[in-house]
Every structure is written in structure tokens, then in C-alpha cells.
Amino acid sequence: MHLAYPAVLAVLLFCVGLYGVLARRNAILVLMSVELMLNAVNLNLVAFDVWLRDTLHAGQALTLFTITVAAAEIGIGLAIVLLVYRNRGTSDVDKLTDLADTGTLPDSGSASIAPATDNPADTAAEQALRAREQTA
């Protein structure tokens, strides 16, 4: 078997992942697409490793590191996505638009902003501020 087969398969997998990252709106599916891209890299690395008869097996070593890093990355990524889901009830990345070039105060009148502390005095002051900003 020639090197071209795994190499082309890896590129195809990578492109499927790329498409997923760009087209999917659910953060979990985007994460899965990133994983697909990383696995395409793994396939490429082991194929090159075998093809080149690398005595130090740099390709395989790199693959092991990729696998571990991907696991750590997915752990952290899922935790962050989960936090967002618990706060907003959605993991749709298209709905994350509070941060954008709007030219307005990002927090004015937005109910999604939690009070800084649960100290009643602070909260009252904050609400007063918000009310003033809304009328202004």
C-alpha cells in the first residue's frame, strides 16, 4: 500500500472536521469536529512514521502526546460548554452574542448578567445603576 492512501484519508477526515467546526452550531458538535481533526493528524503521523521507518518513532511519540492533550482539552472544553449550558440553557454557539461590536454597554438592561455578590446592598446599587442606564 502506498503512503498516498492514508495521507489522503487523513486529509479527508481533517476536512470533514473543518467543515464541522465551521458549519455546526452546537458547541458539543464543534468539539467533536475538533477531535476529528486531531485524529486525522494522528492517522497522518503514524502513516508517516511507518513509511519513513523512523528509528526514534517521533511520529508515534507525537501521536501519544496528541491523544493525551486531546483528552485534557476535551475535559476542559466540555466543562466550559457545560457551564454555559447550565447558565443559558443552550449550547448553541450562534446564540453567544453578548460580546460583539455593538457600540452599546454590553450589560445595559441585560437580564443575563448576574449580580456581583449576593450582598443586598451591592445588588440594590447595581439595580439602581441599571435602571438609570435604561432610562438614559
Added chain:
Amino acid sequence: MNTYVPILVLGALAAGFAIFSVDMARRTGPKRYNRAKLDAYECGIEPTPQPAGGGRFPIKYYLTAMLFIVFDIEIVFLYPWAVSFDALGLFGLVEMLLFVLTVFVAYAYVWRRGGLEWD
């Protein structure tokens, strides 16, 4: 081809024995069902009620699963070390001990902060 015959025979024998024992157990064994026997098997612990209609699972499943995956994956580095242990010698052993030590620090953190408590 000849070299594969013993393996095929062994496979056939193993499959035959497995089918035979399962079949015999069903034919000859007594059948006394109780609730525990009919429950779904979940690694020997009390089965957790499934959310109806594919609803939500408690967050602790996520935590446990992630901890398992992260600690499980670390072990992958032990394999290449084990394979070339001879060549790496004492240096490899010391480095590997340091590696395992850092993993244990992470474990100590998880344990002390209650990440391993189910309730």
C-alpha cells in the same frame, strides 16, 4: 495456511464450549427470579433511575467520566517506557517516578476537593 489451523481449531473449541455451557445452564439450572436479578446491571452498584424519554443525567456522571478519562489516558506514557525500559535504565525510572508523582498530585487535589465523592 497450515500454521493457522491450530488457531482456528482453538477458536472453534472455545466457541463450542461457551455455547455448550450457556445452553446447558439454561436447560438444567433452576429459575428463581427476584427483583435484583432482573435489574439492569451497573457494575454491582444500585442501578440509577434512568430519566424518562432521554432526559438529563446528573452532573456527577460527567465529572466521574472526565476524571476517569483524564487519569486513564495518562497511563499511555507508561507503555513506551515499559517497552524500552532496558535502554532507558535508571534515568527512565526516575523520570517516570516524577511523572507518576505529578499525576498523584493531581489525584490528591481531586480527592481532597471532593471530586471522588458520589453524593
Added chain:
Amino acid sequence: MTGTIHSLWTTAADSATPLDKIPTPKIEYAQLSPVLIVFGAAVLGILVEALLPRRSRYIAQLGVSVTGLAAAFAAIVALAADGYASAKSHIAAMGAVAVDGPALFLQGTIVLVALVAAFTFAERRLDPLAHGRRVDSFAAQGSTVPGSEQEKRAVRAGFTTTEVFPLLLFAVGGMMIFPAANDLLTLFVSLEVFSLPLYLLCALARRHRLLSQEAAVKYFLLGAFSSAILLFGVALLYGYAGTISYGGIADVISGTAKMTPALANTTANDSLLLIGGAMVVVGLLFKVAAVPFHMWTPDVYQGAPTPVTGFMAAATKVAAFGALLRLLYVVLPGIRWDWRPVMWGVAIATMVIGAIIAVTQTDVKRLLAYSSIAHAGFILAGVIALSPDGVSSVLFYLAAYSFVTLGAFAVVTLVRDAGGEATHLSRWAGLGRRSPLVAAVFAVFLLAFAGIPLTSGFAGKFAVFKAAAQGGAVPLVIIGVISSAIAAFFYIRVIVLMFFSEPQPGGPSVAVPSALTSTAIAAGVAVTLALGVAPQYFLDLAGKASVFVR
């Protein structure tokens, strides 16, 4: 397929060396001590979290972080004094990490930046008391839903997320390896080691938690995406060259390496080299926030807790430009005719777009984010010079820029109203009348960003543009000067707003910080003025440190 080239499935018994022939590895612990100290302090920080009672963690973490970073800086200075920055510079840890001038200079910068950032992380006097306790800018408990009963319990119990200090240290360790990485594996691992803690730090703001989490999601998704692209480039470069060490790849590119038939087969394929190199560079350009890979920057800078934004904006840029420099100067100089035109385009787009979009911004943090994009363009102009002067000017610029950025974001944490930091520009109107000192300090930073003489920004820009012009990039310099002028417009506009407009009724107040943030801001001002008034010493230092080891 000819007979000399094997197929993937044939056994490798004939060509493989037995396993016991691999060289026994050795690690030069003393030369790697700066990084090891930082990682050791980070692990110690995790143990502090695990073993100490809650109330003593804050002070212990701060002590561990500051001691660790100071010790790491001492180790870097000792290595440099020992000659590792020039004569004795070499490649340590079996080819994984370079110990040379640029690496030590950038590591020193990163450690100092982190030390100052640790002070801003530890600041506890800006937010109002929560149940009689002083609180910092980080959430009481990161996993709680804002406003929920669980969070209220956490706040009442006085929880604080002191994990931010170990996370900071892990990020610093990764950033220190990043510009010193001398093979592609180390490059990738260190990239992840510094990125992953930063994603978490972004999500931990005490106030505006939803914005902070949104920033973290955006940063994470784009960061993971860019590191996957970088990694694919790494795989292709490995396929092209059969090795992942920088020197080895450079040898293959220049045609001096020993060839096997299989290697000759892949090396004949230039597209592996060109696409692989391009993808690795794209991954790095994501991290330096160069146009067109800058989209995440304003959102993340705005949403992240401001101390984190300051650290991230300063230190990530230093680390990523260090890695980019080493990649382009050590691995890919052989194909500079291919990458230089592309980098020209990227630099021009980054300078112009960063400066122009910044003009329309109304939020201080977003404004600083776009200004950091424009600065990435200026630094790229120095990178393209491809000369020792280019390296030294970039090193100097990075050192100058990182302290200005850190100081500017530290000032942003001070201007507050009841909702937390008042980052909208309209609320900064007339600040100079109410708090002349804070406004003056911020004006110094803005002037440095604009590149006004007697500030570090001028010396840095001058050095970078001079190197670029000598490297034959005169049109680039002209565009750079024009976009500096555009950028200067909006910095001056903020200064005018602060000093020459009427204060708003009910406008924000300036919180009085503790010694921690004051030290951070004072350090920023001191470095800005020192590098501006007497740049020559530091330019010489950067010049001495500008040779990459191969």
C-alpha cells in the same frame, strides 16, 4: 513503486535498529531550571489547594507564586550571566529545548510579566466587601450558576478560587517553553500547556460571569481549532522531513541531510513542506492575533476578568512571537521567498485593520484589544526583516509592549461603578478632573501605545521600522507609519475625553487599590519611561540576545 521504496505493510525488520541502540537520554536540569522552578511552584500550588485549610490558601498561594517566579527569574539571570545567552548557548534536553539568547530574553520577560500579573490577580481591595470579606476578581466558585442558591452559599462561606495562581503558573511554564521549543512536539505540547489554563482563567470572572464564560467558549473553540491546524501542519512537516527537530527540518530543506529512499520520496513533494509550514504559521498567527486570525481577540479580551486579560494580552504575545521568530528564522529560512510575501500581506492587513477598527470602539477593553492587534502588525514588520536587527527589535518591542499592556489593563480594573468595572468609554469622560493621577498614568500608557517619543513605544516602533526598512521593506514601513498615525488618533481621543470633557454625573469612581495593584501599575510606568528615556541599554541587551542557536 520501485523496488527500493517499500510499501507501508512490509516489515521493517531489515532497516530498523534494535531498541537497545537508542541513545540514553540526558536532561540538563540546571539549564532548564527556570521552567522547572515554575512548574514545581505550580505543582506545589496544587498541593496547597489540596492540603491547606481554605483561609490560609490565599496567602500561601501568593507566596508560592511570587517566590517561584522570582526564583525562576534569578535562574534566568544566572544562566544569562553564565554565557548561555551567547557563547555557551546550545540545545538541551535531547534537542527539545533551546537555551539561547532569544529564549532567555523572552523567558525573562514572561516571568517578570507574570510576577506583576500575579499581583493584579491577588488584588482584593477593589470589589466591595462580600459578607465582611475582601474578594478578588474571580468567582467564589467557578462551577456555580450566577445568582443561584449554591453561589450564595459559596459567597457566604467566603470561598475564593485560589486555583487561579497554579493555573497562572502552569500557563507561565508553557509560555516559557514555547519560544524555546526546538522541535515540533515541544512546540505543540507547550502551546497546549499554556492555552488550557488560559481558557479556564477566562471563565472565572466574579462579575459579568456570563460574558466571561462566553469569552471562554469562544477562546476555547477557536484555540482548539487553531491548535488542530497547527498540529496538522506539524504532521505534514514531519512527513516532509522525517524528523521533528527544527535543525533537522532545516537541513532537509537546504538539502544537506542524509537521505533514505523513503525520505527522498516524501521530500520530493514540496507541497508537504509548503502546506505544512503554512499551517504551523497559521496556528501561531492565531495566537499572536494577526489579521485574518484575530476575530477572537476583542471578545475574549472584553469578557475575561481584567487581570487575566492583562496577563494574556502581554505574555501570550511574547511567547507566540518568540515561537514564530524561531520557526521562521531556524526552520524555514530556506523557503523565505515563499513566506515573506505572505507575511507582508498579513503584517499590512494586521496594522491597517487593527488601527481602523479600533477607531470605532466604545469599550476600553475592546479598544485595547484592537490596539493589541495593530501592535501585532508592527511586530510582524520586524519579524519579516529576517536579520539580527529584526530579532533584537522584536525582542525589545515585546518587552516594552507587554509592560504597557499589563499596566493599562491594571488601570482599567480601578475605574469602577456599582456594576463592577466601568469599561464604556463614555463613562471615562472627565476622569482626569476627578482622579488626575490615575488618568495621567493611563495617559502615559496610551502615549506609549501611540509611540510618542520618550516612551517605550516610540523606541520599540523606531527599532522595528528601522530593521524592516534595512531589510528592504520600505513600503511596509510607510504603511506602518500611516497606521500608527491612525492609531495615535484614537489614543489621543481617549486622553482628550479624560481631561477635557465634563465628568458625567454619577460617573464611575476610582477605587483605591492595595499595594499589589499599585506595584503593578508603578512597574508598568517605570518600565515604560525607562525604556523610553534610555532605550539604548535595553536595545544592546536585546541585540546581544538576538542569535538563535541551531
